[in-house]
Amino acid sequence: MSLTVLMNAGPWLSVPPPGYGGIENVIATLVPELRRLGVRVVLASVQSSTLPVDEKVSVFADGQFASLQRPYNQVCGIAQAHLAGVVRELHARDDIDLVHDHVEAVGLATLAAMGPSGPPTLHTLHWDLAKHPDLYGSLDGGDRVRVNGVSASQLARAPLALREHSVGHVHLSTPLAVDADRRQRPDKGEHLLILGRINPGKGQDVGARLAQRVGFPLVLAGPVGPYHRPADLAAAGDEARQNPDVRFFLDEVAPHVDGDLVRWVGTVAGQERDDLLASARASLFPLRWEEPGGTAVVESLALGTPVVATARGCLPELIEHGRTGLLTADEEELADLVLAADLLDADECRRVAAQRFTPAVMAQRYVELYERVRELASAP
Numbered sequence: 001m002s003l004t005v006l007m008n009a010g011p012w013l014s015v016p017p018p019g020y021g022g023i024e025n026v027i028a029t030l031v032p033e034l035r036r037l038g039v040r041v042v043l044a045s046v047q048s049s050t051l052p053v054d055e056k057v058s059v060f061a062d063g064q065f066a067s068l069q070r071p072y073n074q075v076c077g078i079a080q081a082h083l084a085g086v087v088r089e090l091h092a093r094d095d096i097d098l099v100h101d102h103v104e105a106v107g108l109a110t111l112a113a114m115g116p117s118g119p120p121t122l123h124t125l126h127w128d129l130a131k132h133p134d135l136y137g138s139l140d141g142g143d144r145v146r147v148n149g150v151s152a153s154q155l156a157r158a159p160l161a162l163r164e165h166s167v168g169h170v171h172l173s174t175p176l177a178v179d180a181d182r183r184q185r186p187d188k189g190e191h192l193l194i195l196g197r198i199n200p201g202k203g204q205d206v207g208a209r210l211a212q213r214v215g216f217p218l219v220l221a222g223p224v225g226p227y228h229r230p231a232d233l234a235a236a237g238d239e240a241r242q243n244p245d246v247r248f249f250l251d252e253v254a255p256h257v258d259g260d261l262v263r264w265v266g267t268v269a270g271q272e273r274d275d276l277l278a279s280a281r282a283s284l285f286p287l288r289w290e291e292p293g294g295t296a297v298v299e300s301l302a303l304g305t306p307v308v309a310t311a312r313g314c315l316p317e318l319i320e321h322g323r324t325g326l327l328t329a330d331e332e333e334l335a336d337l338v339l340a341a342d343l344l345d346a347d348e349c350r351r352v353a354a355q356r357f358t359p360a361v362m363a364q365r366y367v368e369l370y371e372r373v374r375e376l377a378s379a380p
């Protein structure tokens with residue numbers, strides 16, 4: 001296939017990311033598969049990115065994540081100007097067929113502003129858009145810009161202006177879905193796991209109360225605001241309370257964290273994270289928000305751990321109730337489901353993940369969307 005895509009990963013983190021980095025992880029998962037399908041990839045990212053690509057364009061040497069607070073506008077402005085220059089030049093030379101953009105404040109704004117003279121563009125939405133209606137004002141006039149969601153439910157909740165530009169959704173995938181069969185599997189343990197940022201939307205407080213009710217150990221893994229380790233949070237003192245996730249943790253979750261039945265282990269990564277997930281009796285998602293993409297849900301299935309969750313956001317799309325997990329609309333029912341989850345089959349979870357959530361499936365679907373976006377751009 002002769003298709004060249006400019007993949008815009010933005011200026012914030014290198015690809016693959018050093019630790020935290022959802023969007024950069026998606027790009028690092030997608031690009032090798034696209035290249036296997038014969039797509040040429042030009043990566044617009046920071047110079048320190050190590051992902052193998054066909055060509056790289058960079059404006060900053062390193063990720064500007066620390067500037068997300070200040071001087072955010074300055075970094076965006078520099079990155080926008082650079083991207084506009086690169087896109088104009090490559091597009092004028094016919095060197096790219098399409099831009100696949102992931103960074104609304106830099107890429108989308110820039111590409112939409114190019115109007116009809118810009119290249120065909122697909123922008124992937126990564127957020128819960130009902131919560132961020134103001135992010136996308138910049139789409140006006142960008143007729144060659146199309147968007148895709150990471151789940152059908154995320155798109156259904158998006159503002160109308162975005163839905164009008166949509167070409168569909170592509171579920172998130174994980175390399176673990178390919179790897180799982182080759183890995184050594186840790187034995188199943190007794191614990192339940194909630195893997196994710198500690199945040200009211202993810203419902204760790206509900207999970208902690210539930211664990212105490214059913215008497216199962218619960219491990220909470222993930223950062224609390226900017227704090228990745230319990231010791232860092234303890235050392236930060238009162239100032240840490242300025243962060244709403246810290247306040248949520250200290251007020252609603254920590255009273256249940258007894259170090260015995262309910263533990264907060266901080267952020268886990270690599271093999272430690274995978275083992276914790278693979279050995280859990282179930283992954284718990286007692287959600288209070290509409291989960292847009294659910295990477296941790298897909299990772300859980302890939303490692304053979306069934307999911308017990310409130311049926312919010314993308315969960316009903318990802319989980320087959322009674323096969324790979326148990327879902328309920330009623331938070332009160334979660335405890336019963338946790339008890340029943342032991343009956344679900346770990347191999348079945350892995351099998352489903354290996355069919356539905358592989359990087360190859362994700363790349364194939366993106367290639368279809370690229371074709372669609374190009375067709376729409378060339379229509380009179």
Ligand code: UDP
Pocket residue numbers: 022195196197221222223266267268269270273293294295296297299
């Ligand atoms: N994650 C991790 N270590 C942790 C907590 C989370 O590596 O301690 C990863 C998790 O495996 C997943 C990502 O962070 O890949 C979270 O993505 P998800 O879509 O589940 O949630 P988000 O935080 O983007 O809402």
